Amino acid sequence: xxxxxxxxxxAQGLLRTRQISAVELTQAxxxxxxxxxxxxxxxITVDHxxxxxxxxxxxxxxxxxxATPLTGIPIGVKDLFCTENVRTTCGSRMLANFRPPYExxxxxxxxxxxxxxxxxxxxxxxxxxxxxxTSFFGPxxxxxxxxxxxxxxxxxxxxxxxxxxxxxTIGSDTGGSIRQPAALTGISGLKPTYGRxxxxxxxxxxxSLDQAGPLARDAADIAVVLQILAGHDPMDSTSIEADVPxxxxxxxxxxDGLRIGIPEEYHPDGLDPEIRCALKEAERVLLDxxxxxxxxxxxxxxxxxxxxxIIAPAEASxxxxxxxxxxxxxxxxxxxxxxxxxxxxxxxxxxxxxxRRIMLGTYVLSSGYYDxxxxxxxxxxxxxxxxxxQAFEAVDLLLTPTTPGTAFPLGERVDDPVAxxxxxxxxxxxxxxxxxxxxxxxxxxxxxxxxxMQMIAPVLKEERVLATAHAFQCATSWHQRQPEx
Amino acid sequence: xxxxxxxVKHVANLARLKVDESGLPALVRQLSDILGLVxxxxxxxxxxxxxxxxxxxxPMPERADEVTNSNRREAMLANAPDTSQGYFRVPKIIx
Numbered sequence: 001x002x003x004x005x006x007x008x009x010x011a012q013g014l015l016r017t018r019q020i021s022a023v024e025l026t027q028a029x030x031x032x033x034x035x036x037x038x039x040x041x042x043x044i045t046v047d048h049x050x051x052x053x054x055x056x057x058x059x060x061x062x063x064x065x066x067a068t069p070l071t072g073i074p075i076g077v078k079d080l081f082c083t084e085n086v087r088t089t090c091g092s093r094m095l096a097n098f099r100p101p102y103e104x105x106x107x108x109x110x111x112x113x114x115x116x117x118x119x120x121x122x123x124x125x126x127x128x129x130x131x132x133x134t135s136f137f138g139p140x141x142x143x144x145x146x147x148x149x150x151x152x153x154x155x156x157x158x159x160x161x162x163x164x165x166x167x168x169t170i171g172s173d174t175g176g177s178i179r180q181p182a183a184l185t186g187i188s189g190l191k192p193t194y195g196r197x198x199x200x201x202x203x204x205x206x207x208s209l210d211q212a213g214p215l216a217r218d219a220a221d222i223a224v225v226l227q228i229l230a231g232h233d234p235m236d237s238t239s240i241e242a243d244v245p246x247x248x249x250x251x252x253x254x255x256d257g258l259r260i261g262i263p264e265e266y267h268p269d270g271l272d273p274e275i276r277c278a279l280k281e282a283e284r285v286l287l288d289x290x291x292x293x294x295x296x297x298x299x300x301x302x303x304x305x306x307x308x309x310i311i312a313p314a315e316a317s318x319x320x321x322x323x324x325x326x327x328x329x330x331x332x333x334x335x336x337x338x339x340x341x342x343x344x345x346x347x348x349x350x351x352x353x354x355x356r357r358i359m360l361g362t363y364v365l366s367s368g369y370y371d372x373x374x375x376x377x378x379x380x381x382x383x384x385x386x387x388x389x390q391a392f393e394a395v396d397l398l399l400t401p402t403t404p405g406t407a408f409p410l411g412e413r414v415d416d417p418v419a420x421x422x423x424x425x426x427x428x429x430x431x432x433x434x435x436x437x438x439x440x441x442x443x444x445x446x447x448x449x450x451x452x453m454q455m456i457a458p459v460l461k462e463e464r465v466l467a468t469a470h471a472f473q474c475a476t477s478w479h480q481r482q483p484e485x
Numbered sequence: 486x487x488x489x490x491x492x493v494k495h496v497a498n499l500a501r502l503k504v505d506e507s508g509l510p511a512l513v514r515q516l517s518d519i520l521g522l523v524x525x526x527x528x529x530x531x532x533x534x535x536x537x538x539x540x541x542x543x544p545m546p547e548r549a550d551e552v553t554n555s556n557r558r559e560a561m562l563a564n565a566p567d568t569s570q571g572y573f574r575v576p577k578i579i580x
Contacts, residue, residue: 101560194540208540237546238539306523317500326573331566338578347503355502356512359493360519362500373523378536380526385537418518434540459541
């Protein structure tokens with residue numbers, strides 16, 4: 001069997017029973033990446049030497065019998081997690097040659113667990129985008145149809161999995177950037193509770209919304225990776241001090257007694273009928289597994305996009321002020337004075353979408369506008385969060401579509417930011433409320449493109465989302481479909 | 486709401502970004518579209534709502550004020566575009 005076609009949990013078994021060595025497994029993925037990545041463009045940097053060195057170390061651990069569940073597992077990491085001495089670009093010209101002098105907590109934990117980091121995956125520039133078209137390193141192609149976008153901003157992480165270029169990947173999600181590309185490429189992706197995984201060394205976009213999370217082929221694989229990543233980190237002041245449950249051993253086959261809410265606002269008239277139909281069918285599967293389905297309302301849902309497009313650009317404009325061409329990153333040629341250095345460095349180093357969001361953020365924070373925009377948005381953010389808290393008094397979990405449509409053609413929305421922003425209409429709310437949300441495949445449209453469904457749980461109830469996803473995947477086979485490459 | 490070309494140029498200057506005259510009309514239109522979207526929030530009465538600045542309303546933790554980093558000057562300067570004698574170098578700022 002070709003080991004690149006296995007799940008993470010299956011590969012664990014192959015490694016532990018010595019049917020394959022970590023070096024052989026890593027080589028199989030590196031060879032596949034060398035062959036397929038030129039078409040898909042899922043990786044910006046492939047670390048052949050570092051991966052093989054980690055695989056040799058993993059083989060020593062496996063022989064000595066002190067392996068962790070991730071020892072020898074090949075993983076791709078979104079290119080916004082700082083990796084010491086390995087180029088970390090954030091998809092931007094600004095950081096095209098940046099070699100971080102320190103390690104992010106996410107990658108440090110992966111390395112300490114013995115995982116093999118294959119490389120750094122492509123992404124929208126500074127994680128700003130829903131299609132992976134804003135990357136300085138070129139768009140990522142959707143493995144289901146290379147004329148279509150894979151979603152974004154973690155488009156490289158999602159496409160790498162769909163194309164079997166890793167057993168798991170790490171993404172980040174500020175407004176849907178794990179769940180939306182997972183849905184559009186037919187894989188599973190989890191955004192944990194805000195603060196569940198450390199943000200230390202994760203290049204900042206919107207600090208009150210950013211959260212790292214795993215993408216994988218199924219819920220069981222995600223449980224294994226989340227176990228390593230979750231937990232308190234003193235290096236991140238927003239990291240939560242709470243016990244980490246055993247995610248793998250709480251996976252379920254049945255859902256008896258589980259109350260699932262269906263928010264009416266997530267089924268608007270304009271929803272793609274094929275997505276509506278796939279969600280109806282998913283409800284039937286969940287009922288068969290023992291769950292009950294209850295209609296609920298989240299009345300402030302439609303204010304989430306406007307709220308997000310004040311808060312996220314405002315925080316981004318502050319975070320991205322650090323890119324001044326002096327301490328690290330790109331610097332323009334022959335600046336005539338300091339102001340010219342700042343202005344040309346930033347205008348040449350950032351792409352159009354990043355510049356647009358910095359300007360929007362600067363505008364809403366500028367003198368005289370702060371109360372009208374940023375403060376107003378923070379108030380509406382609370383109303384949106386309260387909708388969820390009230391809904392969770394009656395139900396245990398919410399089920400929604402992940403996206404309003406399936407993968408769209410490359411180039412279709414690049415000149416229309418508002419149309420692009422609306423791709424995240426069902427995912428942004430979850431970031432504003434800080435909740436865990438997960439997308440898993442639940443169907444296909446008439447073109448054969450994947451459809452995703454989103455499950456949302458109360459704060460720190462990742463295990464409930466994973467258990468539900470696992471039970472659904474035991475009863476369905478959508479997550480096993482593979483594109484022809 | 487629409488935003489004027491003058492405001493766009495002013496904001497660009499605040500953010501230390503340059504706007505080409507040729508790209509200005511498209512940028513004015515796009516920013517106006519986005520601001521039109523966010524104006525929907527004015528439909529809501531939020532007079533008594535407490536602003537939400539943290540996703541979980543957690544207090545900020547404190548730690549002891551101790552030095553934990555070692556001196557890594559070389560590593561910190563390694564990514565700088567221009568350095569001299571252990572410092573970051575910028576164009577002359579005093580005439």
